[in-house]
Amino acid sequence: MNVRRLIPATALAGAVALGATALTACAGAGAAGGGADGKLDVTASFYPLQFLAERIGKDHVKVDTLTKPGVEPHDLEITPKQTGRLGEADVVLYLKSLQPAVDKAVAQSGVKNVVDAATLTPLEVHGTSGHDHEGEEGHAEEGHGDEHGHSHGEAAEDPHVWLDPVKYAEVAKGVGAALEKADPGHAADYRKNTDELVAQLTALNTEFEDGLKNTATRTFITTHAAFGYLAERYGLDQEGISGVDPESEPSPARMKDLQAVAKKENVSTVFFETLASDKTAKSLASDTGLKTDVLDPLEGITGKSQGADYFEVMRSNLKNLQKALGTK
Incomplete structure (x- = not known):
């Protein structure tokens, strides 16, 4: 994200040229965010990542999501227009393998700052309690393995990390670090907001531990x-x-x-x-x-x-x- 600066009339020609370049880049970022408002334009693939971006970025970010409320994320389809807008974002947050359409769009977008939440905390292949599941059909479509350990191929890793507050906190730290990198001028605020969110998630984990x-x-x-x-x-x-x-x-x-x-x-x-x-x-x-x-x-x-x-x-x-x- 770039910030507009006024260049004095007496500035050197080289400085003027540099300022013009900065203004052009800022205008490009503003196009994705609905105006040159100085905010970091973040596109999240679905709600759990949107929530992190909003809680960590607060007033410094403008967050858009590819998966609108009420849409089942696994079935999401992305239009060419959405793919184009994705390429204008300052930061893209997604979780690889959860939404194949998003994976494809991100690969085509050319976005510089892309954060794959699947790299921020270890993923696992989950079974259930070990009861006999003979006869059950696997569901490996869309890059997923069956949660019971069966699939039409090798079992895939479970992407639903946000439902564990501890693992979600690890993802939050990674998102916070990505926002700091993309917008170093507000790094201190992102760090503070990340710490507050991680503390809330730690408290939620304790509630679940005690409650269950x-x-x-x-x-x-x-x-x-x-x-x-x-x-x-x-x-x-x-x-x-x-x-x-x-x-x-x-x-x-x-x-x-x-x-x-x-x-x-x-x-x-x-x-x-x-x-x-x-x-x-x-x-x-x-x-x-x-x-x-x-x-x-x-x-x-x-x-x-x-x-x-x-x-x-x-x-x-x-x-x-x-x-x-x-x-x-």
Whole structure:
């Protein structure tokens, strides 16, 4: 990001030329941000990265997101116009392999400052609790492996790192460092805001640790198997109905397997999410006499979300898990 400076009439010709170059670059950046407002133009691929940019950048940044509220991120399609605007951003934040359309657009954009959140914290391949999943179909489309360890090829790493506050804090540090590099004039503010956010995420981790310490069961069933990192962090067992793709249909064998798991592990609730259909969850719940509730993978915030931002929705997730798992 460049800042406009007034060049005195008596300045040397070389200095005038340098100032003109700076003004041209600033005008180019302003085109992507809706005007030469002096703010860093940041484009985030989806909500968790948008949230970090807004919390860390505050008044120094203007943040746009490729995934609008209510759009399921895995299914995002990007227009040529969006790809063009992407190339005008000062900083692009994305998570490689989560959204194939974004991966392609970023590669074509030519943006200098690109931050791949998948490089900011170690990714893992997650299984579930080890129950028999024979007959379950894998879902390796869009570069993903199945959260149960199956795929139409090698199992891929789980991208849902933001659902673990500890790993999300690591991503936040990387985003903060990227903003400092892109806009060194406000580095101190970015560093301060990053430290504050990391402290809040650390406190949230403690809330989850304490809140899920003593429960009647450690197993939960969810339509979208996005909670592998959360389950690992707090000693829980995730049983996903449909793998990482929340719209995919589970096999009859998988549904039968989940009925057995629910009975054996004293599961009381089948979780669904706000951005995908609850049809499968309600079908399984009806067949097993279980309740349904929301466990939000926080890929977007809408009017149906149980909270207005990341922290509010995560605390709603904690309350819903406590209720479902039988907190003692």
